[in-house]
Amino acid sequence: MASLKFLRNRISSVKSTQKITKAMKMVAAAKLRKAQQNAENARPYSEKLNSIISNLKNSVTDMDSAPKLLVGNQKNETHLCVVLSSDRGLCGGFNTNICRKAKVFFEKILNERKTLKVIVVGSKANDQLKRKYNQYIIDKISLKDEKVISFGKAQEITDKILNLFARNEFDICTLFYNQFKSVISQIPQAQQLIPVSIEQKSNQQSLASNSEYEYEPDENEILENLLPKNIATQIYAAFLENQASEQGSRMTAMDNATRNAGDLIAKLTINYNRTRQAVITKELIEIISGAESL
């Protein structure tokens, strides 16, 4: 049986771990509320933008002259994948889930003998993907110096993507992130950015309201300005969702850790008390048998 001193040390170390996980849980809960608020606040903007674009898309009749970002360049050869992750660990399956989703997609593309290019955002995705897919990673973007994700960061990534697109470096761009559903459930998402995919449900609505719009300047010019903005908005929205998911995931993970630490402490304490009692009994027996032999 382990010595008393060993058990005592063990208990105090688990206790301090528990304190840390508890604190992390509280911090994550506080941050979660804010992140959730941010994500919800950003939703109307991206929804509006989406509905405007779907309206415009319906009114574009001449597909050949339409902007490339809308219709793509009619090829399906090179895929660009943007994987959004966090920079910090200890958040349960958050990063693993995104990476798993991304890996499945990568394998599919590679099996079809298409070219794969990957941009990783946040160091955790890089850590998980570089072992197997290092030769495909063309860019790494760190979030270390950003406390709060700003629209500027989303813009920066967008500019990179658009630059690549302008140079015909890829045909289809897909974004991977975690969508925040609730504190305990985050769903990894793969969203196609280029060419634009508009959700079907907004289509129906727009067909009804597809009254003649007056465009100033004309449709294509508006689209050409709007589409890059749309990509930036979508990336920004994905960032915010991701952030809320990260905090939610961390909160659950830390809650579990705290509970596990509690269980462990209970077990160790029982063990400690039994050992102590055993030592006392042993000493008593020694004394009594010593006295008897006199």
Next chain:
Amino acid sequence: MADNINLEIVTPKQVAYSKAVDSVVVSGIEGDMEIFKDHISLITFLKPGKIIAKSGNDSDTFFSTGGIVEFSNNKLSILLDNFFDSTTFQSEELLKLKQNAEKKLNNKEISDEEIYLNNQIIEQINNLKS
């Protein structure tokens, strides 16, 4: 009231303003315009400038450096890149935007359109301050 249009101003950060108003003045990329009830459905861009929402004798003034306006079925949605109301006209952030624009103007390689837009930003922000 029957003469109202629903104005909604949204930015990437929040829904900044949502109210029924009589008319709205915006500075569109091809000229300023005032939108009243039953205006034809319209989509246009904004250039840097003021947005004035009028209802009765009251009016609220905002400033933005750009955005998109969509009007349909008497619902006016303005999507803005950034948003300042009258209480933040003197704020640091605006000053930063102006300095940013000035910096961009010093760069010789930008297009005429950008020169125009950045000049507009500076001019409009100067207007606000006075």
